[in-house]
């Protein structure tokens with residue numbers, strides 16, 4: 001069966017493009033990324049400020065480089081030999097640098113963080129603030145994330161990013177709050193810990209600390225509970241997120257593998273190729289990584 005390549009940009013033409021540009025730039029972007037009526041379930045209090053999206057532009061440069069003039073073509077013959085050699089040498093060095101960078105990005109994209117795999121202390125990915133939002137995420141996911149939400153918004157949906165990157169301190173704070181709520185209700189510390197960590201991980205064990213995970217809900221229903229999966233926004237994301245490189249990280253039928261209760265709102269960026277593969281073969285991230293080994 002041939003895999004149809006679904007690039008969202010292919011569909012944007014004429015009327016749609018104008019609609020997207022107007023809708024996104026003026027109103028929708030503020031709606032979809034959490035300014036108007038989108039509470040979000042937390043505030044980001046770290047200092048990961050916006051940086052130039054180098055990671056993204058590096059990829060574009062690399063694509064261009066890989067389709068550069070083939071050797072022996074008419075155009076390359078025009079170059080004088082000495083100049084050609086210098087260019088080749090420089091290109092080779094630059095290509096190697098870009099390839100190394102891409103490899104690093106690729107392996108970072110597939111970093112596994114779960115109950116058994118804490119985030120490595122030397123994990124170091126650039127974070128960036130989303131447009132029109134106080135939320136921060138790994139720079140490398142921003143473009144696809146914003147494209148996904150813009151396309152959904154173009155179809156009349158209204159999203160809210162409830163949570164994106166969290167620092168380890170913030171992660172622990174959220175868990176502590178959840179445990180306190182449960183002990184206030186009469187549970188022992190141990191019971192409360194077990195119950196709370198069914199959905200919230202302690203510091204060092206949450207995907208949110210990678211900057212590659214986002215919780216997205218409908219603007220009209222911002223509850224992180226079972227009702228979320230019935231919203232048109234969540235249904236659309238479940239159907240389409242793979243096209244933008246995201247997977248639904250904790251599916252309903254696979255809680256034993258992921259170790260986390262079903263979360264219809266938690267998406268993890270893995271890149272388009274990996275996301276498409278996991279969707280096609282109905283694999284969780286854990287299963288995918290195991291298959292790859």
Ligand SMILES: [Zn+2]
Pocket residue numbers: 163208213214215265266267
């Ligand atoms: Zn989440």
